[in-house]
Amino acid sequence: xxxxxxxxxxxxxxALYACIAVGFSLVWGVLNxxxxxxxxxxxxxxxxxxxxxxxLGVDPILALPAVALLLYALGYALQYLFINKVVxxxxxxxxxLTFGLDMILYNLMTVYFTATPRRVTLDMGSADILGVVMPMxxxxxMGLAFFLxxxxxxxxxxxxxxxxxxxxxxDRQAAALMGIRVNNIYAITFGIxxxxxxxxxxxxxxxxxxxxxxxxxxxGKAFVICVIGGLGSVPGALVGGIALGVIESxxxxxxxxxxxxxxxxxxxxxxLVVKPTGxxxxxxxx
Amino acid sequence: MSEAxxxxxxxxxxxxxxxxxxxxxxxxxxxxxTCIVGxxxxxxxxxxRTISGLLKPRAGSIKLAGEEIGGLAPDAILTRGIAHVPxxxxxxxxxxVHDNLLLGAYLRRDTPEIESDLxxxxxxxxxxxxxxxxxxxxLSGGEQQMCAIGRGLLxxxxxxxxxxxxxxxxxxxxxxxxxxxxxxxxxxxxxLLVEQDVMTAFDIARHAFVIETGRVSMAGTTADLGQNARIxxxxxxx
Numbered sequence: 001x002x003x004x005x006x007x008x009x010x011x012x013x014x015a016l017y018a019c020i021a022v023g024f025s026l027v028w029g030v031l032n033x034x035x036x037x038x039x040x041x042x043x044x045x046x047x048x049x050x051x052x053x054x055x056l057g058v059d060p061i062l063a064l065p066a067v068a069l070l071l072y073a074l075g076y077a078l079q080y081l082f083i084n085k086v087v088x089x090x091x092x093x094x095x096x097l098t099f100g101l102d103m104i105l106y107n108l109m110t111v112y113f114t115a116t117p118r119r120v121t122l123d124m125g126s127a128d129i130l131g132v133v134m135p136m137x138x139x140x141x142m143g144l145a146f147f148l149x150x151x152x153x154x155x156x157x158x159x160x161x162x163x164x165x166x167x168x169x170x171d172r173q174a175a176a177l178m179g180i181r182v183n184n185i186y187a188i189t190f191g192i193x194x195x196x197x198x199x200x201x202x203x204x205x206x207x208x209x210x211x212x213x214x215x216x217x218x219x220g221k222a223f224v225i226c227v228i229g230g231l232g233s234v235p236g237a238l239v240g241g242i243a244l245g246v247i248e249s250x251x252x253x254x255x256x257x258x259x260x261x262x263x264x265x266x267x268x269x270x271x272l273v274v275k276p277t278g279x280x281x282x283x284x285x286x
Numbered sequence: 287m288s289e290a291x292x293x294x295x296x297x298x299x300x301x302x303x304x305x306x307x308x309x310x311x312x313x314x315x316x317x318x319x320t321c322i323v324g325x326x327x328x329x330x331x332x333x334x335r336t337i338s339g340l341l342k343p344r345a346g347s348i349k350l351a352g353e354e355i356g357g358l359a360p361d362a363i364l365t366r367g368i369a370h371v372p373x374x375x376x377x378x379x380x381x382x383v384h385d386n387l388l389l390g391a392y393l394r395r396d397t398p399e400i401e402s403d404l405x406x407x408x409x410x411x412x413x414x415x416x417x418x419x420x421x422x423x424x425l426s427g428g429e430q431q432m433c434a435i436g437r438g439l440l441x442x443x444x445x446x447x448x449x450x451x452x453x454x455x456x457x458x459x460x461x462x463x464x465x466x467x468x469x470x471x472x473x474x475x476x477x478l479l480v481e482q483d484v485m486t487a488f489d490i491a492r493h494a495f496v497i498e499t500g501r502v503s504m505a506g507t508t509a510d511l512g513q514n515a516r517i518x519x520x521x522x523x524x
Binding site: 160163164166167170171173174175176177178179180181 | 338339340359360361364365369370372376377378379380381385388389390392393437441
């Protein structure tokens with residue numbers, strides 16, 4: 001296979017990875033919560049998009065915003081009702097809580113939706129540019145992933161709510177003195193994390209089959225990307241996502257796809273030793 | 287003293303098992319500058335944190351213009367017009383000077399008025415305008431204090447509380463900041479200044495309360511207290 005083709009495949013995959021990781025990174029960076037639910041949120045978003053398309057005939061691009069809002073509401077409620085009660089505890093406590101919540105969500109999905117791999121088929125044909133062949137649904141997925149990631153970046157940088165999230169991340173008491181209701185911002189932040197996961201799942205379902213068996217894989221990827229790119233920033237997740245996508249794509253070609261996933265984790269371990277802050281260091285959340 | 291804007295009576299407060307304030311009664315003159323002085327650990331910061339709602343009072347009352355505000359959440363107290371500039375400035379790292387100032391106006395929705403208040407702060411402290419794009423935590427100590435005061439002003443408060451204006455700053459800078467406070471006060475804003483440096487506080491404020499181990503030990507005009515032999519010996523080293 002041609003090197004350019006492998007590179008483009010990697011970037012397409014990387015865009016989806018960035019979209020998967022960015023919400024996880026936000027929640028981890030701002031709340032100091034390692035959200036074990038993230039993989040299930042992605043699959044839930046993917047399934048809901050599939051069902052809307054398959055049973056109701058809703059165009060997946062129209063379903064995406066609705067699915068994203070639904071996931072936002074779910075995330076907001078979970079944080080407000082449960083995680084906020086222990087959010088200032090050590091990270092192991094919140095990790096255990098989200099792990100427990102994930103067991104519930106994961107099993108409910110498996111029982112009611114079954115673990116059958118499902119995929120929205122768009123049949124958009126493929127493009128052939130300079131010898132690089134790319135199915136149009138993947139190009140669309142990449143575009144959506146970049147769009148969503150960019151949108152989050154703009155919200156974090158330029159909006160009142162973005163400033164409030166950074167303020168809470170940096171100093172929750174000083175933030176309270178600004179009149180910011182910290183628990184509300186926590187819930188909004190977790191809601192945004194779930195929203196990004198749901199949207200990423202919707203995009204994923206247009207490109208690859210999704211099944212509940214993948215929740216752990218997605219969670220692991222989000223983890224690796226955050227470590228590679230650096231925690232707590234949209235550019236970090238973007239760089240980490242594309243890096244992982246490209247590396248997996250080349251590794252798949254050179255040493256076989258069965259080893260590509262392992263390589264991601266090996267890379268994470270190397271980076272943890274060599275440059276623990278990731279490729280892009282942390283400032284505010286941007 | 288003319289009518290009191292903020293009236294605190296027999297206030298008790300603290301952290302967990304540790305009670306810090308035992309019996310605090312303070313009246314802050316409307317439109318004036320009042321200071322609270324005392325040594326390290328006397329309970330000055332705890333008092334401000336209780337007024338601004340970060341801590342819940344255990345007993346006693348806090349009244350703003352006659353309305354009981356003790357125990358309200360910080361955002362409710364800010365809405366009623368009390369802004370708190372915390373000890374050590376506590377600016378938000380990773381955000382520009384401009385964004386830090388805007389966070390002061392977080393609860394406000396009157397955009398054009400916010401813009402004019404921003405300009406007021408930039409006129410008061412021109413250096414902040416020059417550095418508006420810079421990360422606020424990279425400013426010098428004095429500039430950070432200006433930014434923290436500006437951030438407090440952007441909530442358009444009726445009462446501005448400042449914890450340790452002079453902390454870690456050169457005397458010349460403290461004097462400059464003191465002049466700025468007097469300037470702000472002339473626009474009608476009531477100021478409550480908490481200071482460890484009694485000389486500085488007495489230069490700026492008209493009324494003073496001395497706190498010792500969680501109780502008010504003395505109160506009066508700064509002119510009178512400045513002549514008091516015990517205060518001169520204990521706090522001014524004269």
